[in-house]
Amino acid sequence: GEDVEQSLFLSVREGDSSVINCTYTDSSSTYLYWYKQEPGAGLQLLTYIFSNMDMKQDQRLTVLLNKKDKHLSLRIADTQTGDSAIYFCAESSTGGYNKLIFGAGTRLAVHP
Amino acid sequence: KAGVTQTPRYLIKTRGQQVTLSCSPISGHRSVSWYQQTPGQGLQFLFEYFSETQRNKGNFPGRFSGRQFSNSRSEMNVSTLELGDSALYLCASSLRQYNSPLHFGNGTRLTVT
Numbered sequence: 704g705e706d707v708e709q710s711l712f713l714s715v716r717e718g719d720s721s722v723i724n725c726t727y728t729d730s731s732s733t734y735l736y737w738y739k740q741e742p743g744a745g746l747q748l749l750t751y752i753f754s755n756m757d758m759k760q761d762q763r764l765t766v767l768l769n770k771k772d773k774h775l776s777l778r779i780a781d782t783q784t785g786d787s788a789i790y791f792c793a794e795s796s797t798g799g800y801n802k803l804i805f806g807a808g809t810r811l812a813v814h815p
Numbered sequence: 816k817a818g819v820t821q822t823p824r825y826l827i828k829t830r831g832q833q834v835t836l837s838c839s840p841i842s843g844h845r846s847v848s849w850y851q852q853t854p855g856q857g858l859q860f861l862f863e864y865f866s867e868t869q870r871n872k873g874n875f876p877g878r879f880s881g882r883q884f885s886n887s888r889s890e891m892n893v894s895t896l897e898l899g900d901s902a903l904y905l906c907a908s909s910l911r912q913y914n915s916p917l918h919f920g921n922g923t924r925l926t927v928t
Contacts, residue, residue, distance in 0.1 A: 733914045745819075745905055746919040791858065800870045801846050801909045803917060805858040 705729045709792055709806035715813055721779040723809045725792030730773060732794040736803065737766065737777045740789045749777070749790075779811075787813045816842060819920035821906050827926045833894040836923045840887050840908030847889040848917060849881060852903040861904075864889055865912055893925075901927045 706728045715721045727735065733754055738746040752759045752766045752775075759766045765778040779786055789808040796802040820839040828834050840847050849861040860873040864883035881891040887908075893900055903922045909915035 734916070736916065738919075743921075745821075745921040746907075746917075748916055748918060751916055795914055796860075800863050800865070800913060801848055801907075801911075801915050801917060802860050802863055802871050804860075805850075807857050 705794065705796055705804045707792055707794055707804050707806035709790075709809045711807065712810050713812070715782050715811070717782060717784060717813055717815050719782055721782045721786070721811055721813075723777045723779075723790050723792075723811065725775040725777075725806055727773050727775065727792070727794045727804075729794055729797055729804070730770070731797050734795045735766075735768060735775050736793040736795075737764075738791040738793060738805075740791065740808070742788075746791065782811075782813050784813050784815075787811055819906055819908050819918055821904075821920035821923050823923060824921065825924045825926075827928065828896050829928055830896055830898060832896050833892060834896060834925060835890055835892050836904055836906075836925075838889045838891075838906030838908075838920060840889070840906075841910075841918055844908035844910050844918070845887050846909040846912065846915065847883055847887060848907045848909070849889070849891050850905045850907065851875075852905055852922070853901075858905075861891065896927045898927050901925060 736751040737749040763780045767776045792806040793803040846865045848863040863871045883889045905922045907917035907919045
């Protein structure tokens with residue numbers, strides 16, 4: 704079945720780079736997504752990558768996709784305290800339409 | 816452009832009651848989906864609508880239902896509330912029929928006592 708796994712917690716120092724990792728099971732997923740959730744808020748779409756791409760860069764965010772290993776990562780350069788949040792990886796379901804399968808989320812803590 | 820709007824933001828209900836949550840999608844978006852978020856189960860898909868038709872339903876009991884109106888606004892209803900229904904209910908809208916990024920609202924926090 705479809706499953707997405709993430710490590711639960713990451714702590715980094717302000718100014719360092721953060722790397723959040725994710726593995727997924729559905730090799731036919733068309734798109735893979737990263738969402739951010741701050742306390743008391745909904746999910747904010749950060750970025751997404753089409754399955755035929757290896758890398759996508761968007762300002763401080765870099766997404767790397769290794770289709771062979773079904774591994775997705777999100778790198779945040781120059782991490783700031785405002786980046787502290789929960790980050791969710793999601794794959795588009797082969798059930799079709801616009802259904803996403805989410806990981807459990809990685810809590811990123813940024814300390815001075 | 817306004818984002819996805821969910822009302823109300825908070826709800827407190829008693830076991831056995833029913834509740835209706837509302838979602839207004841981003842203008843021009845015709846696909847609306849609903850997710851339940853709990854600490855134990857994470858984000859789980861409830862259902863998805865496109866042009867007033869439910870195209871996909873998650874693994875939830877029949878007490879959970881929804882609908883979409885001709886203006887793409889959507890409602891979900893939970894009848895005979897149970898304590899375990901306490902959760903953050905998130906609505907998302909998408910522009911296209913397939914493989915389209917989901918844009919989420921801030922959710923409705925439902926507490927069942």
